[in-house]
Amino acid sequence: xxxxxxxxxxxxxxxxxxxxxxxxxxxxxxxxxxxxxxxxxxxxxxxxxxxxxxxxxxxxxxxxxxxxxxxxxxxxxxxxxxxxxxxxxxxxxxxxxxxxxxxxxxxxxxxxxxxxxxxxxxxxxxxxxxxxxxxxxxxxxxxxxxxxxxxxxxxxxxxxxxxxxxxxxxxxxxxxxxxxxxxxxxxxxxxxxxxxxxxxxxxxxxxxxxxxxxxxxxxxxxxxxxxxxxxxxxxxxxxxxxxxxxxxxxxxxxxxxxxxxxxxxxxxxxxxxxxxxxxxxxxxxxxxxxxxxxxxxxxxxxxxxxxxxxxxxxxxxxxxxxxxxxxxxxxxxxxxxxxxxxxxxxxxxxxxxxxxxxxxxxxxxxxxxxxxxxxxxxxxxxxxxxxxxxxxxxxxxxxxxxxxxxxxxxxxxxxxxxxxxxxxxxxxxxxxxxxxxxxxxxxxxxxxxxxxxxxxxxxxxxxxxxxxxxxxxxxxxxxxxxxxx
Amino acid sequence: xxxxxxxxxxxxxxxxxxxxxxxxxxxxxxxxxxxxxxxxxxxxxxxxxxxxxxxxxxxxxxxxxxxxxxxxxxxxxxxxxxxxxxxxxxxxxxx
Numbered sequence: 001x002x003x004x005x006x007x008x009x010x011x012x013x014x015x016x017x018x019x020x021x022x023x024x025x026x027x028x029x030x031x032x033x034x035x036x037x038x039x040x041x042x043x044x045x046x047x048x049x050x051x052x053x054x055x056x057x058x059x060x061x062x063x064x065x066x067x068x069x070x071x072x073x074x075x076x077x078x079x080x081x082x083x084x085x086x087x088x089x090x091x092x093x094x095x096x097x098x099x100x101x102x103x104x105x106x107x108x109x110x111x112x113x114x115x116x117x118x119x120x121x122x123x124x125x126x127x128x129x130x131x132x133x134x135x136x137x138x139x140x141x142x143x144x145x146x147x148x149x150x151x152x153x154x155x156x157x158x159x160x161x162x163x164x165x166x167x168x169x170x171x172x173x174x175x176x177x178x179x180x181x182x183x184x185x186x187x188x189x190x191x192x193x194x195x196x197x198x199x200x201x202x203x204x205x206x207x208x209x210x211x212x213x214x215x216x217x218x219x220x221x222x223x224x225x226x227x228x229x230x231x232x233x234x235x236x237x238x239x240x241x242x243x244x245x246x247x248x249x250x251x252x253x254x255x256x257x258x259x260x261x262x263x264x265x266x267x268x269x270x271x272x273x274x275x276x277x278x279x280x281x282x283x284x285x286x287x288x289x290x291x292x293x294x295x296x297x298x299x300x301x302x303x304x305x306x307x308x309x310x311x312x313x314x315x316x317x318x319x320x321x322x323x324x325x326x327x328x329x330x331x332x333x334x335x336x337x338x339x340x341x342x343x344x345x346x347x348x349x350x351x352x353x354x355x356x357x358x359x360x361x362x363x364x365x366x367x368x369x370x371x372x373x374x375x376x377x378x379x380x381x382x383x384x385x386x387x388x389x390x391x392x393x394x395x396x397x398x399x400x401x402x403x404x405x406x407x408x409x410x411x412x413x414x415x416x417x418x419x420x421x422x423x424x425x426x427x428x429x430x431x432x433x434x435x436x437x438x439x440x441x442x443x444x445x446x447x448x449x450x451x452x453x454x455x456x457x458x459x460x461x462x463x464x465x466x467x468x469x470x471x472x473x474x475x476x477x478x479x480x481x482x483x484x485x
Numbered sequence: 486x487x488x489x490x491x492x493x494x495x496x497x498x499x500x501x502x503x504x505x506x507x508x509x510x511x512x513x514x515x516x517x518x519x520x521x522x523x524x525x526x527x528x529x530x531x532x533x534x535x536x537x538x539x540x541x542x543x544x545x546x547x548x549x550x551x552x553x554x555x556x557x558x559x560x561x562x563x564x565x566x567x568x569x570x571x572x573x574x575x576x577x578x579x580x
């Protein structure tokens with residue numbers, strides 16, 4: 001049975017379609033493995049019994065025309081799921097049971113996917129190590145007491161540990177790509193407007209995007225095809241012609257121009273990241289791509305811009321948590337006192353810090369100096385990419401400035417934690433698609449990722465380059481089952 | 486620029502988050518180190534730059550102006566911390 005859990009999504013679908021494995025057998029294997037993997041703390045809410053029941057129903061009336069026929073899938077606990085608790089990793093939503101479904105998860109169920117459960121994440125997706133979750137740290141399966149990245153840390157850990165064949169995360173500043181890089185998995189942030197934000201607990205609305213996380217690039221293309229859709233319920237959803245990403249996937253990238261931005265060579269970048277990048281450039285050349293040096297001059301302003309825009313939007317979005325209509329409520333002497341205590345007890349430290357920053361930059365007298373300034377710099381950052389894309393088809397960078405670090409190593413210094421997202425944040429600010437693929441290891445044998453950034457709505461080129469390079473890199477995850485009971 | 490304790494307390498009022506004295510001090514320290522990092526933006530002249538408010542360059546779509554009546558009262562009240570019949574209950578606001 002353990003072999004089922006190590007299959008890729010593509011292989012699992014094939015086996016189910018050929019009736020070599022039933023949906024129920026698959027569900028049982030993943031549930032059984034999850035029961036023995038509690039030490040990783042990946043699940044916030046398990047949906048195991050329902051999953052087993054629904055998989056049996058699928059087997060009784062199978063539909064093999066679906067794209068995810070009877071496939072059990074665990075998802076980040078930021079997606080609202082009807083009648084299944086949705087916490088966003090926060091105490092303030094500890095008891096929240098949605099009465100509606102997010103569009104992205106609905107798309108998955110419509111194609112035959114079955115919910116295994118809800119995966120741990122940083123509180124309201126604010127974090128880069130999964131340490132801000134109210135439900136505790138997640139262990140990275142690559143080694144004990146190492147963070148799985150964040151905010152989609154439960155998703156990356158569950159995927160790398162073979163607890164789910166595929167998963168979805170959300171990415172506001174790197175929350176899919178950085179945890180993918182830390183766990184030796186693949187993670188794609190689509191173009192802003194590709195995947196509906198309806199039913200996703202909001203963090204920063206102009207940056208948030210849902211995206212697939214997978215064991216390889218082919219799987220990533222299958223899931224993107226399912227979740228990317230135009231949705232009237234999201235006012236920023238974009239109606240464009242979407243590819244059949246998995247069908248159109250090709251490893252032929254001959255003649256494509258790939259840009260190497262010199263500004264990503266930052267001070268103090270570890271040698272092994274620089275080496276990985278050079279190796280990536282060689283692989284891209286071997287694949288037939290043409291390498292071109294480019295400049296993205298405003299790169300170093302991306303993080304400061306992000307730490308104005310994201311908290312500002314978060315402080316507005318999180319104003320709704322007041323203890324009145326849903327979620328946690330504390331008692332107070334009067335209405336205002338109740339609000340203040342509810343929010344003080346319901347939110348964790350990082351979330352409160354960001355609400356405070358956001359409130360400050362939007363407050364009277366500071367709006368122009370901070371928020372408006374940041375929006376202007378955001379324009380400059382986007383223009384950098386627009387100009388680069390006159391010369392190249394895609395851009396290749398490292399995914400993160402380091403490999404996965406120890407639990408507790410960076411949690412006391414917010415700024416050093418924020419620096420984790422230095423290569424991923426510009427992509428969100430410009431609304432572009434970006435993928436992280438595993439490309440090598442550091443001296444401890446921890447995985448390192450490379451990021452491929454594409455033109456708006458050109459997920460196909462991003463996937464094709466990743467697919468082609470993946471073949472050359474031939475990365476093998478060496479994860480021992482150290483946590484299994 | 487430094488953010489003092491008084492400012493932190495004022496912001497916490499605006500954000501409706503009650504703060505203990507000790508936590509306020511820690512928050513002031515954190516916020517100052519974050520803003521030190523943010524100040525970097527002042528190096529740039531942005532006088533003639535249009536602010537970027539949204540990446541999705543679309544005008545908001547209009548929905549059909551039709552009355553849609555769905556009986557979702559129970560769904561809306563389902564997660565309320567305290568309710569009374571069809572109402573959310575909050576601490577008394579009128580004497």
